[in-house]
Amino acid sequence: MGIQFKNVSYSYRGLKVNYDALKQITVDIKPEGEFIAICGHTGSGKSTMVQHMNALLLPTAGNVVVFGQQLPPRRKEKINHLRQKVGLVFQFPEYQLFEETIIKDIMFGPKNFKDTEEVAYEKAKRAAAIVGIGEQLYEQSPFRISGGQMRRVAVAGILAMEPSVLVLDEPTRGLDPKGKNDLMAIFKELHEKQNKTVLLISHDMDLVSQYAQRVIVLKEGQLVFDGTKEALFAHSDFASFHLDLPTPLKILRHLETEAGIPYQPMYDYDSLLAYLQEVGHE
Numbered sequence: 001m002g003i004q005f006k007n008v009s010y011s012y013r014g015l016k017v018n019y020d021a022l023k024q025i026t027v028d029i030k031p032e033g034e035f036i037a038i039c040g041h042t043g044s045g046k047s048t049m050v051q052h053m054n055a056l057l058l059p060t061a062g063n064v065v066v067f068g069q070q071l072p073p074r075r076k077e078k079i080n081h082l083r084q085k086v087g088l089v090f091q092f093p094e095y096q097l098f099e100e101t102i103i104k105d106i107m108f109g110p111k112n113f114k115d116t117e118e119v120a121y122e123k124a125k126r127a128a129a130i131v132g133i134g135e136q137l138y139e140q141s142p143f144r145i146s147g148g149q150m151r152r153v154a155v156a157g158i159l160a161m162e163p164s165v166l167v168l169d170e171p172t173r174g175l176d177p178k179g180k181n182d183l184m185a186i187f188k189e190l191h192e193k194q195n196k197t198v199l200l201i202s203h204d205m206d207l208v209s210q211y212a213q214r215v216i217v218l219k220e221g222q223l224v225f226d227g228t229k230e231a232l233f234a235h236s237d238f239a240s241f242h243l244d245l246p247t248p249l250k251i252l253r254h255l256e257t258e259a260g261i262p263y264q265p266m267y268d269y270d271s272l273l274a275y276l277q278e279v280g281h282e
């Protein structure tokens with residue numbers, strides 16, 4: 001189960017020419033317990049790739065299997081339910097808020113999947129609690145709260161469908177540092193406490209380094225790396241991926257060349273600090 005890509009290619013059809021956005025991608029994502037970052041330059045195919053995971057896009061060649069269901073579907077099989085199984089939070093998801101109250105917006109997904117009003121309300125309530133939207137906000141307009149809150153309401157709308165896998169397309173983009181950390185803490189908790197598989201598209205290598213276990217790197221529509229973050233940042237061809245190094249690793253490299261402190265990879269600030277205290281005491 002989970003999500004498998006088998007030689008998946010996707011071309012956007014233009015009036016004159018087609019554009020090959022994905023080229024022969026093969027990848028296997030477990031149904032639970034993974035925290036995967038998808039990285040690569042703008043235009044490398046990240047958003048196109050994740051839209052295959054819940055059947056918003058269907059492969060031009062090859063196939064995708066989502067929780068056992070093959071895409072493109074063999075016959076006239078229904079694929080809508082995959083949007084519940086694999087929850088996709090788009091870039092700037094707050095642009096898709098539209099209901100008159102916050103709670104109605106969060107209930108939209110469950111109701112769309114035919115839950116009763118009561119069940120949808122319960123699910124929305126649970127989702128709102130996860131993202132820290134209190135009951136006092138339920139009846140407010142989603143357009144009269146802060147940008148960070150709007151983003152969290154939009155995420156709650158996806159969580160209310162109780163997806164097995166959560167896919168986040170640049171979820172922290174445009175948020176201030178606190179908004180970023182608050183949101184990442186929510187995803188981390190969903191991963192750790194509910195064992196959910198989380199896929200995170202991000203340009204922010206500090207976030208990738210801090211949260212992801214596995215990293216998939218796309219370059220011009222091709223998969224050029226799929227492995228642990230430890231392997232990625234130690235990769236001899238790292239420069240060819242055109243990714244930034246995370247700040248803790250940059251600092252450690254600098255300290256090695258400028259101060260002779262032995263390089264040991266540390267993936268977040270707390271570990272960096274602990275390491276420097278340790279070498280300082282030796």
Ligand SMILES: Nc1ncnc2c1ncn2[C@@H]1O[C@H](COP(=O)(O)OP(=O)(O)O)[C@@H](O)[C@H]1O
Nearest residue numbers: 012019021040041042043044045046047048049
């Ligand atoms: N709707 C579309 N029509 C035509 N080309 C598109 C469309 N969406 C994306 N593309 C092109 O496909 C490539 C991959 O886009 P995308 O998957 O959005 O990349 P990323 O998310 O990595 O920035 C880009 O070159 C982009 O211009």
Ligand SMILES: [Mg+2]
Nearest residue numbers: 046047048169
């Ligand atoms: Mg994108």
